[in-house]
Structures are given as C-alpha cells and as structure tokens.
Amino acid sequence: MVSGIRLYTESGFLSKAQHYQAVLSLRGVSVSIETVEKLNARFLRLHPEIALCVDEHGLWLCANGMKMQPDWQAEVPRLKRASLKSEMIARACNLAEKPTLIDATAGLGHDSLLMAHLGARLTLVERHPILFTLLEDTKQRAAQDPFLAKIVSRIELVFADSAEYLQQQIQQHAKFDVVYLDPMFPQRDQNQQAVKKQAQVKKQMQLLHLLLPEDGDMDLGDYLLDLAMQISDRVVVKRPRLAVFLANLKPDHQWQGDACRFDAYFTKKTC
Ligand SMILES: C[S@@+](CC[C@H](N)C(=O)[O-])C[C@H]1O[C@@H](n2cnc3c(N)ncnc32)[C@H](O)[C@@H]1O
The missing domain is CATH 3.40.50.150 (Vaccinia Virus protein VP39)
Structure with missing residues (x-):
C-alpha cells in the first residue's frame, strides 16, 4: 500500500491540491505537493514515476507518461x-x-x-x-x-x-x-x-x-x-x-x- 506520494499541480490549482493532500493524509497517505509551470503531456513523459496530479478536472493518478481517473x-x-x-x-x-x-x-x-x-x-x-x-x-x-x-x-x-x-x-x-x-x-x-x-x-x-x-x-x-x-x-x-x-x-x-x-x-x- 502506498504511504507517501508526490502530487504535481499548477499554481492555479494549489488550494485544490492542498484539499486532496489533507483528505489523503486522513486516509494515511502522506502527499508532497510540487507546483510546476506546465502540467502537460511532455511533463508527464519526463516524470514517469507513479504520482498524483491535480488540474481543472480534479485528481488523477499518473505514471509512465499517462494519467487516469475513474472516468464515469x-x-x-x-x-x-x-x-x-x-x-x-x-x-x-x-x-x-x-x-x-x-x-x-x-x-x-x-x-x-x-x-x-x-x-x-x-x-x-x-x-x-x-x-x-x-x-x-x-x-x-x-x-x-x-x-x-x-x-x-x-x-x-x-x-x-x-x-x-x-x-x-x-x-x-x-x-x-x-x-x-x-x-x-x-x-x-x-x-x-x-x-x-x-x-x-x-x-x-x-x-x-x-x-x-x-x-x-x-x-x-x-x-x-x-x-x-x-x-x-x-x-x-x-x-x-x-x-x-x-x-x-x-x-x-x-x-x-x-x-x-x-x-x-x-x-x-x-x-
Ligand atoms: C479488479 S479491481 C475491481 C474492479 C471493479 N470491478 C471495476 O469495475 O472497476 C479490485 C479492487 O478491489 C479492491 N479490494 C481488494 N480486496 C479488497 C478488500 N478486502 N477490501 C476492499 N477493497 C478490496 C482493490 O483495492 C481493487 O481496487
């Protein structure tokens, strides 16, 4: 089970990211937030390790240049x-x-x-x-x-x-x-x-x-x-x-x- 994970976000979504950080902390996951300039496909390709990211569509899991959320x-x-x-x-x-x-x-x-x-x-x-x-x-x-x-x-x-x-x-x-x-x-x-x-x-x-x-x-x-x-x-x-x-x-x-x-x-x- 994951106990610590990085979360990438752009500065415009920092408060949203902090919300998820607090929620996940209550569930036993320690999240370190990193604010990046552009959270785009190139960034994800250059950072292939498993992480979270937050954008206008909410929380995502990302790894290997891909990102996913349960897309109902x-x-x-x-x-x-x-x-x-x-x-x-x-x-x-x-x-x-x-x-x-x-x-x-x-x-x-x-x-x-x-x-x-x-x-x-x-x-x-x-x-x-x-x-x-x-x-x-x-x-x-x-x-x-x-x-x-x-x-x-x-x-x-x-x-x-x-x-x-x-x-x-x-x-x-x-x-x-x-x-x-x-x-x-x-x-x-x-x-x-x-x-x-x-x-x-x-x-x-x-x-x-x-x-x-x-x-x-x-x-x-x-x-x-x-x-x-x-x-x-x-x-x-x-x-x-x-x-x-x-x-x-x-x-x-x-x-x-x-x-x-x-x-x-x-x-x-x-x-
Ligand atoms: C194969 S996935 C289920 C996929 C799901 N049927 C769907 O349509 O997306 C199995 C899920 O069960 C969860 N799981 C396995 N054992 C569990 C347990 N004892 N209690 C709660 N969740 C469990 C896993 O964390 C995993 O997310």
Missing part, C-alpha cells in the same frame, strides 16, 4: 447501450429485481456504475486510500452530469477493508440481496493456464495494476466469499474466464463470457 462520464455511451437482457452481469446479479448490493471490491467502480444504471442500489467498498479518493472525486463530478446524477444517487461509497466491513454487517444482522466480488487476479491463473489478454489492456487498468500489489503478494480475496455468503442471498464473483474458483469453492451457477465469467453462489437454495 466516458461510460455513458456504454450505459445507454446496456440492458437487463444484454448484460451478463445483470443476469448474474438478478438486477431485474432492483437488488440491494454490496460491491466489496469497488476498484474504478465501472461494474457498479453499470449495475446502478440497471437498477441496483449499491454500497461500494474500497480499501485503497488513493483509489477511494479518486472514486469519491469521480462520484462528485458524476453527480453534476444530467445523465449520471440519478444513477449515482443509488451509489454509496465506503472507505474500508471489506473483510472488516462485512464482519460489521454480520454482527448487525444486516441482509443484502447480493454481494459482488471482483478481487485482483494474477495474469496467469493458478493452473498456470494463460488467461487471455485483451488485445489492448486499457490504460486505466495498467495504472490500476501499478498502484496495487504485484502478483507475488497479491491478495486474492478468498476469505471474502464466506463472509459475503453470511449476509446475502447471492454472491457473484467475477473471474477471468480460465481462473480457478474463489476459495476453491464450486459455484452453484456460472455465466461464461469471452474474457470473463460470473460465478454465483446461492445461499437461499430456492434460486
């Missing part, structure tokens, strides 16, 4: 094409029933945004302080967008480790319709079968992988499955197509796609 506005055309029938995730999570859903591995929030668009009411849990702050910023921007505002009103963000969050929900006897899990997964699955690489790994995913732990000490999230099953009727796990089952537990049902699949565990066996 860019998802709008995809959301407009999506339907309960066409989306495998909608069938896996039974979105037609407008479920209450915990996404316990929020990441960039793209899966959740789609699920909120298709009717779910979601709690997104993310434990990485920088990713969480990027998500929070993105949600605030999305709330100003006429198409996204209603969708994001169905999304609540929680900065926590899901193991602790799910434990709390168990203690409070809370119940949710669905828990959705999409933990990080190594490029190769545990059977050493090559997981099909997408022709073009999205820039956002490349940067996400830089921020999160390397394959060796990657947390595969096996322990989340049992906790999730204690508070929901259905747990849905997104996996690369050839990956082993989460916690080695065979699902009750699977939906298979070209690059990924959804494994479903029904805790009410009437499904």
